[in-house]
Amino acid sequence: MKTFYYSHPDFLFHETGIGHPECADRLRSIEKALAAPEFSDLIRHSPPLGTEEQIRLVHPQAHIDAILKAIPQQGEHHYDQDTVLSPGSRLAAFRAVGAVCDAVDQVLAGKADNAFCAIRPPGHHAEPQQAMGFCLFNNIAIAANYARQHYQLERVAIVDFDVHHGNGTQAAFYHQPNVLYASSHEMPHYPGTGYPAETGAGNIINVPLAAGDSGIEFRQKYNRLILPVLRNFKPDLLLISAGFDAHKDDPLASIRLVEDDFKWVTQELMVIADSCCKGRIISALEGGYNLKALAASVAIHVKALMTGLDIIK
Numbered sequence: 001m002k003t004f005y006y007s008h009p010d011f012l013f014h015e016t017g018i019g020h021p022e023c024a025d026r027l028r029s030i031e032k033a034l035a036a037p038e039f040s041d042l043i044r045h046s047p048p049l050g051t052e053e054q055i056r057l058v059h060p061q062a063h064i065d066a067i068l069k070a071i072p073q074q075g076e077h078h079y080d081q082d083t084v085l086s087p088g089s090r091l092a093a094f095r096a097v098g099a100v101c102d103a104v105d106q107v108l109a110g111k112a113d114n115a116f117c118a119i120r121p122p123g124h125h126a127e128p129q130q131a132m133g134f135c136l137f138n139n140i141a142i143a144a145n146y147a148r149q150h151y152q153l154e155r156v157a158i159v160d161f162d163v164h165h166g167n168g169t170q171a172a173f174y175h176q177p178n179v180l181y182a183s184s185h186e187m188p189h190y191p192g193t194g195y196p197a198e199t200g201a202g203n204i205i206n207v208p209l210a211a212g213d214s215g216i217e218f219r220q221k222y223n224r225l226i227l228p229v230l231r232n233f234k235p236d237l238l239l240i241s242a243g244f245d246a247h248k249d250d251p252l253a254s255i256r257l258v259e260d261d262f263k264w265v266t267q268e269l270m271v272i273a274d275s276c277c278k279g280r281i282i283s284a285l286e287g288g289y290n291l292k293a294l295a296a297s298v299a300i301h302v303k304a305l306m307t308g309l310d311i312i313k
Contacts, residue, residue, distance in 0.1 A: 001308035004045045004106055004115040006099040011120045013088025017076050021252060021289040022134040030118050033295035042306060050097025057145035058138050058172050063129050067136050083131055093121055093136045100143035103282045108151050114281040114305045122286045124166030124241045125191060133191055140241045140284050141172040144179055147237050154178060157235035161265055162243020162286040163253040165194030174200040180233045182226045184209060186255050205229055211254035215261035227268055234276040244288030244297040252289050259300045266304040
């Protein structure tokens, strides 16, 4: 398998302040883990800067202007209680958009089988007209609409295993039946959305997990509620909002997954992608705030992407 790995120094200069969980050390820990010899075949790719045109696929110009206007020339600015801007935030946010869109180009052109984008700021909480939850622009939603617009894909699926519900992604596609959004997440928990009754046009699948749930409940619910729907949907492209904060050691949640659970769900998604969309998967980093757990979880996720279906046999 040819797996592209997207990273860039610009992501480190989105500064969120001392003690903020969404920090540059997250990417440093991932980079260190992926420097191991077993990742020597990973194809490292430097992302281009995204464009306002790409961002407008999900967010109106007024939202873009509001974010850019709020970026300080020095120091840090709290856009809200959780979401922080710094002088480096513009380049980081645009580079994140560029990464996911370039990954779409490379995967759909057949130059890569799949891709993992180690990007920040994350995106799945960003609603079309509202930044929140550490997120400025919704990277994965932009990637979905970019693929639909530029490659005329009929069906795109997004699976989100971040421990927090991706309210922004849900809002972007709530009335668009050609985009399936399936999310597993702790509930009750931030941001307070993601109830099973929130079904959109029949394309929204919300699967709450209870505090203390482990890989047993996680796998059972995927097997019963998410994977069958995904198989029936038969997407032309599968996107993953890859948050690793459902790990048992994460400080921001109470789900008890371990690294092998992330390996399992990656493999299961690869089986489905292989059957319906030539294995085409693009994964983008969302949450994960214990540095050791994040690095180990990303490593096993990326190794699964690199190894392909051989690891399942």
